[in-house]
Amino acid sequence: MTGTQPLEVIPSIDLLRGKVVRLLRGDFATATEYGDPLEIIKSWEAPEGTRIHVVDLEGSRTGGSVETELIAAIAAIARRYRIQIGGGIRSVADAERLIDAGAEKIVVGTVLAESAETTEAIVARVGPSRVVAALDLRDGEVRVSGWSEGSAHSLSQMLKFVESTGIEEILVTDVGQDGTLAGPAFDLYRDLFRKTRLRILASGGVGTLRDLTCLGRIPGVRGVIVGKALHAGTFTFREALSTSLMPDSVPVRIVPCLDVRDGRVVKGVNFSSIRDAGDPVECAMRYEKEGADELVLLDISATERERQTSLDTIRKVAGNLFIPLTVGGGVKSVDDFRALLGAGADRVAINTAAVLNPQLIRDVAREFGVQAVVLACDARKEGDRYRVVIRSGSASTELDVVDWCRKGEELGAGEILLTSIDRDGTESGYDLALLRSVSSAVRIGVIASGGAGNEIHFREAVELGGAGALLAASLFHDRHLAIGGLKGFLLESGIPVRLPFEGVI
Amino acid sequence: MLWLRETGVADALRDAVAGGASLLGICVGHQLLFEDSDEMEWTAGLGLCTGKVRRFENALVAVPQIGWNRVSVAGGALFEGIPDGTPFYFVNSYRAVDVDDRDAIATASYGSPFVAAVGSGSVFGVQFHPEKSSDAGLRLLRNFVTATGRSVCPT
Numbered sequence: 001m002t003g004t005q006p007l008e009v010i011p012s013i014d015l016l017r018g019k020v021v022r023l024l025r026g027d028f029a030t031a032t033e034y035g036d037p038l039e040i041i042k043s044w045e046a047p048e049g050t051r052i053h054v055v056d057l058e059g060s061r062t063g064g065s066v067e068t069e070l071i072a073a074i075a076a077i078a079r080r081y082r083i084q085i086g087g088g089i090r091s092v093a094d095a096e097r098l099i100d101a102g103a104e105k106i107v108v109g110t111v112l113a114e115s116a117e118t119t120e121a122i123v124a125r126v127g128p129s130r131v132v133a134a135l136d137l138r139d140g141e142v143r144v145s146g147w148s149e150g151s152a153h154s155l156s157q158m159l160k161f162v163e164s165t166g167i168e169e170i171l172v173t174d175v176g177q178d179g180t181l182a183g184p185a186f187d188l189y190r191d192l193f194r195k196t197r198l199r200i201l202a203s204g205g206v207g208t209l210r211d212l213t214c215l216g217r218i219p220g221v222r223g224v225i226v227g228k229a230l231h232a233g234t235f236t237f238r239e240a241l242s243t244s245l246m247p248d249s250v251p252v253r254i255v256p257c258l259d260v261r262d263g264r265v266v267k268g269v270n271f272s273s274i275r276d277a278g279d280p281v282e283c284a285m286r287y288e289k290e291g292a293d294e295l296v297l298l299d300i301s302a303t304e305r306e307r308q309t310s311l312d313t314i315r316k317v318a319g320n321l322f323i324p325l326t327v328g329g330g331v332k333s334v335d336d337f338r339a340l341l342g343a344g345a346d347r348v349a350i351n352t353a354a355v356l357n358p359q360l361i362r363d364v365a366r367e368f369g370v371q372a373v374v375l376a377c378d379a380r381k382e383g384d385r386y387r388v389v390i391r392s393g394s395a396s397t398e399l400d401v402v403d404w405c406r407k408g409e410e411l412g413a414g415e416i417l418l419t420s421i422d423r424d425g426t427e428s429g430y431d432l433a434l435l436r437s438v439s440s441a442v443r444i445g446v447i448a449s450g451g452a453g454n455e456i457h458f459r460e461a462v463e464l465g466g467a468g469a470l471l472a473a474s475l476f477h478d479r480h481l482a483i484g485g486l487k488g489f490l491l492e493s494g495i496p497v498r499l500p501f502e503g504v505i
Numbered sequence: 506m507l508w509l510r511e512t513g514v515a516d517a518l519r520d521a522v523a524g525g526a527s528l529l530g531i532c533v534g535h536q537l538l539f540e541d542s543d544e545m546e547w548t549a550g551l552g553l554c555t556g557k558v559r560r561f562e563n564a565l566v567a568v569p570q571i572g573w574n575r576v577s578v579a580g581g582a583l584f585e586g587i588p589d590g591t592p593f594y595f596v597n598s599y600r601a602v603d604v605d606d607r608d609a610i611a612t613a614s615y616g617s618p619f620v621a622a623v624g625s626g627s628v629f630g631v632q633f634h635p636e637k638s639s640d641a642g643l644r645l646l647r648n649f650v651t652a653t654g655r656s657v658c659p660t
Contacts, residue, residue, distance in 0.1 A: 209565065242565055247614045249575040251592055288639060293573055324594060324637045346596075346637065371569045371596045414571055443567045468572065498573050498592040501640035505647065 007216035007244045008223035010084070010201065011044055011230055011237050012053035013037055018069030021057065022231060028061065034231075037073050041081065044230065044237035051082045051104070053225050059088020071101040078102030086134060086171075095122045099130065107171060109134035112162070113142065113153055120165055128166030132201070137188065138175040159196045170196075171225065173203040183436065183464040184211055186218060190493070193220030201225060208440045209235050209243045214463045216244060217494030251498040252462050252490065253293035253469035254483055255326075255447060256476045258283055261300045263309045267474065277477060284317045284325075287476070290483040291500055292323060296349070296417070296471060299329035300392075311343045318344020328376055328417070337364045341372065349417055351376040352390040355397060355404070358411055365412025374447075375413035377405055379434055380421045386434050393421045405438045415445045417471070423451025427475065430457055435465030447471050455481065455489040462495055506537060506548045515551060522553060527627040527653030529646075535630030536599060538623065544599050553628050556604035556620070561597075563616025569598040574613045576621050576633065581610045582652035583622065583629055583645060591641045593621070593633035600632060627653060 013020045020034040034040055041052060054077075056070055074083055078101070086107025089095055095106050106126065112119050112133055123131050135158060136143040142158050153161075162170060172192060174185035184205040192200055202215050203225035215221050226240055258265050260280050267277040277283075284295055297317060299310040307330065318325050327340045328349030340348045348368075354361050354375060365373050378393055379386040379401045388399035405416050418438055420431035430451045439446045448467035452458060452475050461467040475481050487497040509515040522528055530538045539550045542558035550558070561568045573592040578584040593613075600619040611622035613632075622631045629649060635642030 239565060242563075246565070246616065249614050251573045251575070253572055322637060322639050322643060324634075369569075371571055371598075414569060445567055445571060496575075501587075501591065501644065503586045503588065503641070503644055505640050505643045 005222065007212060007221065008051065008201075009212065009237070009240045009244050010051050010053045010223050010225050011041075011046060011240075012055065012225050012227040013040060014055045014057050014227075015070060015073060016057045018073045023057065028057070031057075038076050041077060046081065046237050046241075048080050049082060051084055051223075052077065053107075053227075054083055054085040054087075054103075056085060056087035059094075060086075062088060071097065074098065074101045074103055078104075084132060086132070089122070091118060092121050092125050095126055095131075099126050105130050105132050105169075107132045107134050109136065113158070116161060119161075123165045123167060129168060131165075131167050132169045132171050133162045133165075133167050133198075134171045134173070136173045136175050137185075140188070140191075143175055156195060159192075159198065162198060163196065167198070169199040169201055169222075171201040171203055173225075174205065182433075183207065184215055184224075186214060186463045189215070189218050189221050193218065196220075199223070207234060208436075208466060209239060210439070210466045212240055212243050213246075213248060214495075216248065217496075219494065248496060250468075251293070251496045252467070253447075254291065254458075254486060254497070255294045255296055255469050255471040256287045256292050256483070257296040257298060257449070257471050257473040258477075259298045259300050259473065260310060260313055261302070262306045263313050265477075266300065267477065280313050281316050281320050283477075284321050287483070288321055288323050291487055291498070292483055293498055294324045294326060294469065295321060296326045296328065297345075299327065301330060311339060314340065314343040314345060326374055326417075328374070334360070334363050334367055337368065337372075341368060347372050347374050347414070349374040349376040351378065354408065355388060355390050355399065358407065361408055361411035361413055365414075370412045370414040373412055373414050374417050375405070375408040375415070376417040376419070377401060377408070377438075378419045378421050379431075381431070381434070386437070389421055393424075401434065402437050402441045405442055409442045409444050413444060415447060415469075416442065417447040417449060420450035424449075425474070426451055427453030427480075429453060430461040430465055430467070430470075432460055432464045435461055435467055439466030445469065455486050458486060459490060459493050459495065462490070506542070506550060509537070509551075518551060519553070522626075522628055525627065527649070528553070528629065529649050530628075530630035531636070532597065532632065532634055535623070535632050536601065538628060538630045539601050539604075542599065554601075554604070554608055554623050554625050554630065556601040556608075556623075558599050559602050560599050561616060561619075566616040570595050570615050573638075574615060574621075574633070577612045579610050579612070581624050583610060583624055583631075583648050585648045585652075587641055587644055587648075592638075593631075593635065593641060593645075594637040595621075595633045597632055601630075 020037050020040045021031045082104040084105040085103045090111050199222040200220045201223040202221050265277045265280050265283050301307040301310050324346040326347040327345035331350045332353045337348050378389045380389045386401035388397045388404050423431050430448045445468035447469040448461040449471040452472040458470050490497050536558045537550050538554045539556040540552050541549050574595050575590045575592050578589045604620045608623040608625045609620045610624040613621040635645040
């Protein structure tokens with residue numbers, strides 16, 4: 001939605017005395033030397049002319065010292081790449097020396113907050129297009145000098161000043177997110193675009209390739225600094241580059257879920273009282289009309305007779321529905337799976353039976369294809385881990401959710417339906433940490449489930465959770481949220497959705 | 506495909522098309538229209554359209570593709586009244602490559618661009634599932650019937 005320009009992926013290195021290093025929690029005593037900058041950069045296989053972000057650690061620590069080793073390092077890199085360097089640039093002389101050494105752009109942070117005059121002098125000397133303004137933000141406030149001191153300027157004042165100098169780019173780091181791999185501060189960047197038309201370079205929190213796709217959707221964000229994820233081997237620079245160039249054409253799916261029992265849609269209230277909530281066929285058709293991209297039908301039959309009725313229900317629903325239908329609930333065997341596909345389900349979700357017998361996943365994947373197999377995984381938080389729970393949340397297991405989902409993918413699951421038992425029915429939001437831990441561990445898609453309460457929850461599940469599909473039951477059922485309105489909201493947030501067909505059928 | 510050949514259905518389909526019948530292949534039915542496929546093992550297709558069926562190669566996208574994807578429409582009777590960029594529902598690990606440009610009537614992108622629909626005379630193929638693509642899919646099916654009259658439809 002940001003136009004035709006792809007997101008610029010800017011790999012970054014930290015330099016200390018001419019060598020690439022990595023610090024642990026900003027402590028210089030812990031500096032691990034990685035080696036020669038040119039060698040490290042070469043290992044990225046970045047195309048010639050790629051912009052590389054260099055942080056001079058020595059400079060940022062002491063302020064205003066440009067060392068001979070640094071100058072030499074820059075000169076070497078600058079033959080093939082475009083260098084953007086920051087750290088300790090406090091005077092016109094500092095800026096000049098770096099530009100003379102071959103840097104294409106210099107990044108100013110501290111001096112920006114401390115001296116308008118010096119900043120203006122630097123801009124006047126090297127030109128506004130060669131200066132990038134770095135803003136470190138925490139809770140929407142500007143921070144300078146190693147992130148510990150707050151600065152005296154409000155964000156809006158700072159933006160106004162930057163605009164007045166003619167500088168075109170701001171490098172924005174959310175200090176709260178940096179180095180956590182917990183996801184970029186999407187909302188911060190979205191908010192910045194409301195305040196300024198400066199080109200935004202996002203920095204901090206990038207942990208997955210999906211993060212890059214999601215950043216590319218935010219208006220105003222033109223580039224992203226990628227450091228830790230490259231050094232940690234989370235993804236390669238080539239993968240990041242390919243991701244940024246890929247068309248963003250796959251809409252996220254909105255998936256209403258119907259609980260069905262004895263031929264009726266039911267709504268469970270704490271499992272004890274179950275009330276009738278309508279005819280399944282009518283509900284299904286209504287959801288398709290409202291713009292649902294897929295329907296999940298959960299059979300909560302308690303008896304064999306009810307189960308037979310459910311097969312009829314699925315037949316009727318499938319016969320009237322022209323969007324994909326996923327059916328789950330009580331599937332125990334290859335035969336159960338076959339019966340549901342035969343009744344018209346496009347995909348079948350397996351849960352408890354797969355945990356008790358993981359081989360079932362492989363068997364159904366071989367028999368019916370991985371596209372038909374949805375692994376439904378119910379998760380409960382225990383300390384800082386998530387455990388798999390089975391039998392509709394009533395029985396715990398020792399299985400770790402991420403391990404289990406990885407194994408499920410290996411065995412042949414085509415997608416994972418991930419439900420937070422803790423959030424289910426609370427309408428307090430999807431469990432984003434749970435979603436992110438699974439979506440960043442598997443290649444197959446993740447359907448978020450449990451906790452949706454408003455439209456922002458859906459956006460978070462896509463951006464921070466990495467979900468490709470979003471499931472909700474009572475929220476849609478009780479008409480607290482209309483699918484059409486939700487899709488409009490997501491679209492405004494830059495997230496691709498499928499809009500109603502406007503032509504004549 | 507082996508089954509189609511052994512039962513004589515493959516020949517019957519080719520004869521019917523030669524006799525002027527219209528054909529719409531959906532998903533695997535679309536893939537059968539081409540010269541060959543290397544799914545499982547190399548197998549010759551119906552050879553009604555130029556092209557081969559190969560697995561998605563981009564390691565950055567999940568295979569199979571499961572979900573909606575926008576389709577870029579090049580035109581033609583099958584997409585009459587369907588705007589460019591309309592999403593259709595796909596479920597596939599393989600797609601046609603080396604397709605004759607003149608036959609490619611729609612494309613989509615999954616990791617990289619691929620041919621989403623072909624049309625050659627009275628033979629049509631769509632990689633997506635119109636029967637699962639809600640109103641847009643129903644419109645496409647109607648277009649097929651309207652444009653061609655008689656039809657056989659392998660899925």
